[in-house]
Amino acid sequence: MKITSDIHTHTFLSACAARDSYPQDFMRICKSFGIKTLGFSDHLWDKAVPGSSNWYAPQDVEHVLQLKELLKGPECQAECGGLKILFGCETEFLGGKHVALSREAMSVFDYVLIPPDHFHMKGFTRPADLNDPQGIKELMIRRFMEVMELGMATSVVHPFHAMGWTPEMPRLIQSMITDNEYIECFKAAKQANCAIEINTCAVAPIAGNDGIGPDKFSPEYVRMMTLARETGCTFSIGTDCHNPKNIEKAGGYGHFDRFTDLCGITKILFND
Ligand SMILES: [Zn+2]
Numbered sequence: 001m002k003i004t005s006d007i008h009t010h011t012f013l014s015a016c017a018a019r020d021s022y023p024q025d026f027m028r029i030c031k032s033f034g035i036k037t038l039g040f041s042d043h044l045w046d047k048a049v050p051g052s053s054n055w056y057a058p059q060d061v062e063h064v065l066q067l068k069e070l071l072k073g074p075e076c077q078a079e080c081g082g083l084k085i086l087f088g089c090e091t092e093f094l095g096g097k098h099v100a101l102s103r104e105a106m107s108v109f110d111y112v113l114i115p116p117d118h119f120h121m122k123g124f125t126r127p128a129d130l131n132d133p134q135g136i137k138e139l140m141i142r143r144f145m146e147v148m149e150l151g152m153a154t155s156v157v158h159p160f161h162a163m164g165w166t167p168e169m170p171r172l173i174q175s176m177i178t179d180n181e182y183i184e185c186f187k188a189a190k191q192a193n194c195a196i197e198i199n200t201c202a203v204a205p206i207a208g209n210d211g212i213g214p215d216k217f218s219p220e221y222v223r224m225m226t227l228a229r230e231t232g233c234t235f236s237i238g239t240d241c242h243n244p245k246n247i248e249k250a251g252g253y254g255h256f257d258r259f260t261d262l263c264g265i266t267k268i269l270f271n272d
């Protein structure tokens with residue numbers, strides 16, 4: 001499917017993004033690759049919610065709201081023609097009901113992205129001593145289901161991607177998740193009206209000889225997303241770029257077009 005939306009991008013307001021990750025550059029570059037709906041989703045920890053880390057603490061609602069002012073400024077106004085701009089956020093999730101966004105602050109945003117498995121934040125988002133694949137898999141499935149129980153996410157981002165261990169870990173964990181386990185998760189997502197994100201990590205070429213087609217798509221991601229489509233889920237697209245130049249480097253969204261075609265995906269949020 002021709003991709004015309006990207007709702008997962010980080011400006012310089014995210015501490016981990018490039019210092020020159022400017023919204024107007026996202027606008028110009030995304031437009032040149034056929035994007036019609038562009039959403040900004042900086043990292044967020046609402047200070048009404050206790051338990052933030054030192055890294056998250058400064059990235060509160062007031063902080064990410066600065067983008068709204070920038071969007072009204074001359075640089076953005078010069079580039080935004082022909083684009084629908086959405087103001088979102090990528091908040092944090094620590095399990096159970098511990099989501100880093102209060103229900104009161106939710107209304108500030110056009111949409112909310114929730115990551116179930118930012119497991120690179122050892123001792124914060126996951127137990128520091130969690131290293132065995134079976135345990136990682138079980139926690140990942142539990143967190144996914146808990147995100148659905150919250151009923152706050154517009155989309156669940158980079159699902160089932162075990163970041164924070166070796167580069168091989170995401171694929172290993174995915175290979176351990178059965179079709180039925182995925183289907184249970186995706187039924188819950190459908191019920192919660194939560195989209196499944198197709199992130200850059202899902203369409204990246206894999207190492208080794210068993211990548212699918214010229215893009216070398218991961219067979220595990222093709223299985224996951226095909227099952228989500230068969231279960232009736234809606235999807236969202238997220239480059240998750242922390243620097244607009246990376247969209248140029250990737251050559252735009254062609255790999256997303258081909259991946260969604262391969263998985264038979266046509267229901268994509270904000271995609272016309
Ligand atoms: Zn993330």
Ligand SMILES: [Zn+2]
Binds near residue numbers: 008010090240
């Ligand atoms: Zn992100």
